[in-house]
Amino acid sequence: MALLQISxxxxxxxxxxxxxxxxxxxxxxxxxxxxxxxGVARILPDENHKQLIPSVVHYDANAIRVGExxxxxxxxxxxxxxxxxxxxxxxKFTDVDATSYPNLLKDEGNFVGIHTKQGIKxxxxxxxxxxxxxxxxxxxxxxxxxxxxxITVPAYFDxxxxxxxxxxxxxxxxxxxxxxxxxxxxxxxxxxxxxxxGHYVIFDLGGGTFxxxxxxxxxxxxxxxxxxxxxxxxxxxxxAVILDWLTGHIDTKVDDVNARQALKxxxxxxxxxxxxxxxxVIDHSLNKLxxxxxxxxxxxxxHLSAHLVKKTVDATRLALKDANLLASxxxxxxxxxxxxxxxxxxxxxxxFFNQDLLNDIxxxxxxALGAAQQANMLVGNASDQHLLLxxxxxxxxxxxxxxxxxRIIPRNSTLPIAMGQExxxxxxxxxxxxxxxxxxxxxLVGDCxxxxxFSLKGIPPMVAGAAKIRVTFQVDTDGLxxxxxxxxxxxxxxxIEVKPSYGLxxxxxxxxxxxxxxxxxxxxxxxxxxxVRVEALQMHDMxxxxxxxxxDLLAAQEIEKISVALERLKQSxxxxxxxxxxxxxxxxxxxTQFFAQLRMDRSIQKALTGQEIKNMEL
Amino acid sequence: MWGKFHGLSQxxxxxxxxxxxxxxxxxxxxxxxxxxxxSIHPDRFVNATEAEKTQSLMKSTLVNDAxxxxxxxxxxxxxxxxINNVSQHVKLDNAFLMQxxxxxxxxxxxxxxxxxxQFHDEVLTDLKQKFNHVEVLLDHEKNFTGxxxxxxxxxxxxxxxxxxxxxxxxxxxx
Amino acid sequence: xxxxxxxxxxxxxxxxxxxxxKGLGLKLAVKTTGCSGMAYVLEFVDQIDPxxxxxxxxxxxxxxxxxxxxxxxxxxxxxxxxxxNEGFQFNNPNVKDSCGCGESFTV
Numbered sequence: 001m002a003l004l005q006i007s008x009x010x011x012x013x014x015x016x017x018x019x020x021x022x023x024x025x026x027x028x029x030x031x032x033x034x035x036x037x038x039g040v041a042r043i044l045p046d047e048n049h050k051q052l053i054p055s056v057v058h059y060d061a062n063a064i065r066v067g068e069x070x071x072x073x074x075x076x077x078x079x080x081x082x083x084x085x086x087x088x089x090x091x092k093f094t095d096v097d098a099t100s101y102p103n104l105l106k107d108e109g110n111f112v113g114i115h116t117k118q119g120i121k122x123x124x125x126x127x128x129x130x131x132x133x134x135x136x137x138x139x140x141x142x143x144x145x146x147x148x149x150x151i152t153v154p155a156y157f158d159x160x161x162x163x164x165x166x167x168x169x170x171x172x173x174x175x176x177x178x179x180x181x182x183x184x185x186x187x188x189x190x191x192x193x194x195x196x197x198g199h200y201v202i203f204d205l206g207g208g209t210f211x212x213x214x215x216x217x218x219x220x221x222x223x224x225x226x227x228x229x230x231x232x233x234x235x236x237x238x239x240a241v242i243l244d245w246l247t248g249h250i251d252t253k254v255d256d257v258n259a260r261q262a263l264k265x266x267x268x269x270x271x272x273x274x275x276x277x278x279x280x281v282i283d284h285s286l287n288k289l290x291x292x293x294x295x296x297x298x299x300x301x302x303h304l305s306a307h308l309v310k311k312t313v314d315a316t317r318l319a320l321k322d323a324n325l326l327a328s329x330x331x332x333x334x335x336x337x338x339x340x341x342x343x344x345x346x347x348x349x350x351x352f353f354n355q356d357l358l359n360d361i362x363x364x365x366x367x368a369l370g371a372a373q374q375a376n377m378l379v380g381n382a383s384d385q386h387l388l389l390x391x392x393x394x395x396x397x398x399x400x401x402x403x404x405x406x407r408i409i410p411r412n413s414t415l416p417i418a419m420g421q422e423x424x425x426x427x428x429x430x431x432x433x434x435x436x437x438x439x440x441x442x443x444l445v446g447d448c449x450x451x452x453x454f455s456l457k458g459i460p461p462m463v464a465g466a467a468k469i470r471v472t473f474q475v476d477t478d479g480l481x482x483x484x485x486x487x488x489x490x491x492x493x494x495x496i497e498v499k500p501s502y503g504l505x506x507x508x509x510x511x512x513x514x515x516x517x518x519x520x521x522x523x524x525x526x527x528x529x530x531x532v533r534v535e536a537l538q539m540h541d542m543x544x545x546x547x548x549x550x551x552d553l554l555a556a557q558e559i560e561k562i563s564v565a566l567e568r569l570k571q572s573x574x575x576x577x578x579x580x581x582x583x584x585x586x587x588x589x590x591x592t593q594f595f596a597q598l599r600m601d602r603s604i605q606k607a608l609t610g611q612e613i614k615n616m617e618l
Numbered sequence: 619m620w621g622k623f624h625g626l627s628q629x630x631x632x633x634x635x636x637x638x639x640x641x642x643x644x645x646x647x648x649x650x651x652x653x654x655x656x657s658i659h660p661d662r663f664v665n666a667t668e669a670e671k672t673q674s675l676m677k678s679t680l681v682n683d684a685x686x687x688x689x690x691x692x693x694x695x696x697x698x699x700x701i702n703n704v705s706q707h708v709k710l711d712n713a714f715l716m717q718x719x720x721x722x723x724x725x726x727x728x729x730x731x732x733x734x735x736q737f738h739d740e741v742l743t744d745l746k747q748k749f750n751h752v753e754v755l756l757d758h759e760k761n762f763t764g765x766x767x768x769x770x771x772x773x774x775x776x777x778x779x780x781x782x783x784x785x786x787x788x789x790x791x792x
Numbered sequence: 793x794x795x796x797x798x799x800x801x802x803x804x805x806x807x808x809x810x811x812x813x814k815g816l817g818l819k820l821a822v823k824t825t826g827c828s829g830m831a832y833v834l835e836f837v838d839q840i841d842p843x844x845x846x847x848x849x850x851x852x853x854x855x856x857x858x859x860x861x862x863x864x865x866x867x868x869x870x871x872x873x874x875x876x877n878e879g880f881q882f883n884n885p886n887v888k889d890s891c892g893c894g895e896s897f898t899v
Contacts, residue, residue, distance in 0.1 A: 003879025004834045004871060006808055008817065037879070038808040039836065047876065105774075140876040148664075155745040177664055221652055264648045321787055380666045387656050414686070418662065476675060477660045495823040542667050559731045589668045600658055607653040608635055 003143075006038040008383040013493050019379040021177060023185070023371025024151045026127065026165065028086040028234060029207025029338070031055045032365060033134040034372035035142060041189070041369040044141045051424035052364060055127045056083045059116035066133040078102035084119055084236065085130075088112050088123035088161030089168075090502050097530055102257050122521045124164050124504055125512060135174055148175035150375040152367050154209045155181035156229035157391050158439050159451050159481050160502040166478065167509055177378045179478040181390055182206075182432040183213035184222060185370030192217050199225075199323070199333030203349055206337035207311065208234040211607050212316050214323040214330075222320065222388040226322035226412055228315040233308065235271070235339035241305045242267040242296070249294045250286070259289055273572070274301055275341050302344050310346055316352065322412065327353050335359040336366055339393050343387050390415050392475055396451075399436035403445040409472055411441065419476040422488075425469075429461040431487035435471060437481065449503035454483050529571075529578045536581050540569055543592055546599060553598040565591040630684035630697060638758040640698060642688065651685045663775040692776060695752050695769055707771050721778055731789050736783045744777050793865040795820060795847045795854050801880060802850030809852075810837070816840060817853030820869070820882075821860040830863060830896040832882050872899040 002471060005018075012020060022311055023041075025032045034043045038562045043051040050068060054557050058070035058081045065073065074081040093107035106113035106120060113120040131151075138146060151174075162179055162404055183202030187193075192215070202213045211229030215222055225520040243264055246253055256262050266284065273280045279297045283286060286292055302309070333349060335357050340346065350357055376382050391412045397405040398421070408419045423433065433456050440448030459467050461567065468488040475481050486493055504512075543566060551559060565588040572584045621705050625668050631638045634650040655678060656662075663674040687693045699706055710718075721741075754763045797805065814833045821833040837855050840846070845861055847854040856864065865883040887897045 003877060003881055004832060005879050006805070007833070007835045009819070009838050012821075012835050038804075039812045040808055046878070137876075141878075143874075143877045178661070204739075219652065221656075232866070258807075317787075321783075380663055384715060385656070385662075386660055388661065389655070389659075414682050417682055418676055418679045449831050474675075475681065477678075539667050542665075542670075546670075592667060592669045593672070596667070596673040597677075600673045601669070603657040604633075604654050604677070604782075607657040608650055611649055611653040 002597055004160065007041065010380060011381055011383065017512045018143055018144050019381055019612070020142045020146045021372075021375035022134075022142075022146060022149045022588070023368050023373070023375045024131065024149050024174075025132055025182070025185070025368035026086065026130065026134075026151055026153075026370060027055055027206055027367075028166075028209055028236070029055060030085050030364065031130050031134060032368035033138050034365070034368040036372050036376035041372045041376070043368060044137050047108065047119070047140070052256055053084065053130070053133060054083075054309060055130050056081060057085070057126050058082075059118045059121065062120070064129055066129050074421060075261050075265070078257050079104065081115055082121075082126050084208050085114075085123050085126040087232065088114075090162075090164040091123070091159065092502050095502075096519075100224055102261065110502060111147065111551050112349050115480045122504060122508075124509075125170035125171060127165070131168055131172035131174055132231060135172060143508060148177040148375070149378050150178050150180055150185075150371045150401060152177055152182045152185045152371050153179050153479075154204070154211045154231060155183050155213045155224065155227040155390075156204075156211045156227060156450055157398075157479075158233055158394055159479070160229070160449070162479050163503075164252065164504070166480070167504060170509065170600075171512055176478075177375055179480075179539065180371065180374055180388065180561075181213065181224065181227070181393075182367045183211060183227070183334075183372060184215070184390060186334050187215055187217070187222060187370065188373050188386075189366045190358060192332075192334075193222060193384070199325055199329060201316070201319075201330050201353070202336060203333060204336040205317070205339040205345060207233050207339070208232070208236050210234055210312060210315070212312070212319045214319050214325065222386065222390075223414070224391045224412075226319045226391070227391065227393050228319040228322070230311060230315065234337075237308055238266045238305055238339065240266065241308065242270050242301070245293065245296070245304055246270075246282075246294075249292050250289050252289050254289065255420045256288070259286070259359055260615065261287070262286065264503070270296060271301075271342070275343060282538075296420045297555070305344070309344060309560070313348065313352060316349075330355075333357045334366075335428055336363055338364045348521045371487075387402030390477070390479065392417065392479060393443055394447070394449075396473060396481065397438050397440075399438060399447065405438055405440075405443055405445055405448055407448045409475060414476070415479060416476050420470050420472045423469045423471060424465050425459065425462065425466055425467045428464050429466070430462070430464070431459045431461055432457045433469070434461065435483070436511045452501055453482065454485075454496050456485050456496060459487055460492050462489075523579070529576065532578050532581050533573060533576075533584075536573060536585055539585055539588065540566060543588060546595070547593075550595075550599050550602060553602065554595060558595065562588075562591050562595060629701065633684050634688070635680060638698075638701075640715055640753050641694060642694065644689075645756065646687070648765070651681065651791055658782055660789055690771055691749055691752075694764060695756065695772075699765060701764055704766060706766050706769065708766045710770055710774075711767075714774075718774060723746070725778070725781060725782055725785065728785075729789070731786055734782055734786045734789070738779060738786070741779045743780065744771055744773065745779065746777065748772050751781055781786070794868075795849070795856055795861075795864065796868045797849040797852055798868060798870045799850055801869045802852045804871045804880075805852045805864065812836060814838065817846075817854045817855060818869075819844075821850075821857055822863045833898075834869075834880060841855060874876070 019233060023034045025295050032043055032051060032053065036040055046053060053067040054071045056070040056074060058065040070081055079102060088526050091110050091112055096105065096112055098105045102544055104115035106115060111122045150163060151455045152161055165179060176490055183204050188200050197218045199219060200215045202215065204211050209231050210233040211227060213227040216225050216227050241429045246263055246267055253261060254272040270280050270282065279295060282292055282294045284292050330353055333353050340363050346357065376551060377385065392409060393411060395411040396409040400406045408421055409417055415507045435454045437451045438445055438448035442448050443496045456469060460470060469485055470488050471483060473481060473483055485496055485498055549560065569588050572580045634647055636647060658674050658677050659785060660671065660674045660678060663671050671728055672723065687697050693732060696706060724737060748768055755765045796876060806820055815838055817837050819835045822830045824830055825834055843859050844855040844857055849879055858867045861862040863886055864884055870881045870883055
């Protein structure tokens with residue numbers, strides 16, 4: 001039996017129409033899932049009341065374990081246990097330091113293959129297992145349909161890494177409402193959207209990633225004005241510093257994977273203890289490696305990790321410079337990520353900004369809580385409607401002659417954004433061309449990250465230089481790039497084939513999706529039919545409602561066109577054939593494109609009129 | 619103008635109900651931008667039809683582009699030239715080229731924060747003067763060709779100011 | 793008759809109101825749709841309608857509009873937990889039949 005939650009005034013929904021949404025923090029070390037119930041965001045614990053789910057996956061011959069269960073097996077079977085998979089997302093073998101993983105990694109061309117007892121797995125598939133686990137936890141708490149999820153990513157994630165995250169969600173059967181940046185989610189959790197105005201720094205040091213963002217908040221509007229970071233800096237690196245120090249205290253060489261894993265765990269415990277006490281005394285027996293006796297103080301640890309702390313300070317300076325702000329102009333500093341518990345980090349940032357830090361929400365939970373609040377708002381449950389405007393973290397450019405990068409979308413541009421660029425052919429009768437898109441701030445192609453090669457085909461044959469191809473690069477609100485092209489003189493839409501340099505292409509995703517369905521074909525079909533029916537009904541209602549509201553915008557002929565499409569969609573529902581329903585949905589979509597445009601213009605007019613009235617009242 | 623998005627043909631000033639001129643009511647621009655995006659941003663269309671999602675994405679993109687260009691004083695001037703069909707190709711006069719070389723040499727030579735800050739202030743004063751001049755040329759004299767020349771110099775000065783700032787930043791970081 | 797909260801429901805409601813930072817109490821109502829005739833509505837209250845009937849139970853204000861009251865008078869609102877799922881439940885003496893989901897009913 002479904003239990004009721006308290007809705008915001010006027011937002012109560014009918015039975016079976018609750019708009020449940022979740023927020024997911026897919027972390028390097030731990031992952032969390034949260035939701036808003038009765039107006040309050042809370043972390044959803046698993047059946048053992050654990051809120052932090054270790055981002056660890058273990059592959060056995062016929063079982064997959066995720067979280068705590070996988071951790072308990074990690075020391076016995078490190079080769080089949082994958083941790084810190086987030087660092088492999090959207091990466092190629094050559095980007096990865098294979099020695100930092102106990103697993104057997106393999107070069108699979110556009111992705112890193114991980115050898116397991118269940119064959120070769122990609123980072124996307126491993127992440128999908130973590131997401132499935134989180135989805136299951138949420139389903140146990142919310143005995144109702146879940147509309148979708150907001151998933152957080154580091155602000156510094158590039159296009160390939162964001163795409164990989166979205167692909168993982170797709171494999172896990174999660175509808176992604178939006179990918180949002182972790183720091184932005186933290187700002188939402190701190191309620192910085194309410195009443196606060198000013199410039200805020202979000203300092204996020206997690207298990208494996210670091211990023212710093214500067215947000216400008218005013219009247220419910222969030223703008224990320226600068227972001228910097230390092231996708232390869234986090235608590236793990238501080239562990240590694242202690243690990244090195246520990247190794248220095250052992251005479252025997254540590255060449256055994258299991259022994260190394262044990263030592264790694266010890267290093268992590270020492271780091272955590274240093275948060276509580278000034279000094280940690282180690283007096284520990286390590287089986288084959290013998291006995292270790294040593295002492296580590298906070299000061300000594302600060303000395304050992306000075307180079308890591310410097311990296312965070314340098315990035316902070318760069319972000320301030322990009323934002324054109326001084327440290328003294330910052331109105332608040334939000335601390336996010338478990339690693340900000342380290343006194344070393346707290347005192348450094350306190351001194352740098354010369355103010356108390358915002359750290360009263362649990363730094364491990366704050367991102368997931370903010371994501372849940374954002375998800376709740378996106379599906380329409382919240383009474384306040386702030387607007388979150390994010391930016392693209394790294395510039396997008398294309399390769400030109402001499403392997404020089406021509407920048408087309410500068411970093412920190414507000415999303416969504418699109419830029420057009422004109423290209424021409426250099427040979428008579430040329431019908432195809434290649435566009436290489438890269439991401440990064442450097443001038444040479446080799447110094448930037450290759451994102452994808454787009455091959456344009458179907459250019460009408462003309463003399464060299466006569467064809468003018470306009471290529472539009474669109475980056476959407478998830479920070480994901482799409483490209484379209486048109487030959488201007490003939491209006492021919494050139495077709496585009498994308499070959500991502502990193503991550504999986506659409507064929508690979510399709511294969512994985514198919515193999516992940518373990519249902520019989522008939523079940524699969526009936527489930528797909530049920531889903532498309534729900535979608536069609538929703539669409540029908542939405543268009544009908546839109547017509548009732550804004551019919552006056554349309555000529556009789558247009559209304560007729562839409563009404564016919566509506567009626568056909570309704571009839572197709574009786575026939576119960578998936579492809580037929582889908583086809584009629586597509587037709588209704590085409591028929592309402594112009595109407596949607598007019599409605600959007602009317603919204604703009606209304607918004608502007610509202611603005612004028614507000615000004616007159618002031 | 620390089621790399622602008624022209625998918626939808628509406629004058630950028632009209633989008634925000636602003637007069638087509640260089641002098642800008644920045645408060646009104648900000649307020650209108652906010653009001654418009656609050657109503658059409660893709661975040662408001664999560665439960666909408668595909669057609670509405672597409673339109674929301676396209677319009678929000680256009681509004682973002684328009685806002686960025688109007689907000690930036692150089693790009694706003696260039697946009698005014700563009701909609702008046704004035705070419706922005708100009709030859710910098712020799713006097714300015716000589717001055718350019720002097721500035722570059724000075725930037726190269728300065729190794730201390732204080733003189734660099736002073737240099738930066740001087741460039742900013744120059745920039746301010748030129749912006750005022752652009753405003754007069756565009757809004758009062760309607761001398762578009764004159765603007766193209768000033769703009770070319772403005773762009774150089776803006777870049778120079780940035781270079782001085784970058785150098786100061788590096789010196790301070792050491 | 794009246795509308796009441798169990799002690800547990802009142803404690804929860806109070807906690808939610810506090811986290812929300814505003815609100816005068818809870819609003820209970822019925823809507824005439826749903827899979828078996830009528831459906832419950834449970835909302836926060838920011839403004840009191842002069843027509844609303846106001847009850848108080850364990851220190852929490854409960855508002856009900858007169859039309860809805862006919863169908864839910866005598867209801868006790870409880871807060872229950874079933875496994876990991878938790879939320880409010882209407883114990884309504886007027887219900888003849890409900891739709892299994894517990895959110896809609898006939899009288």
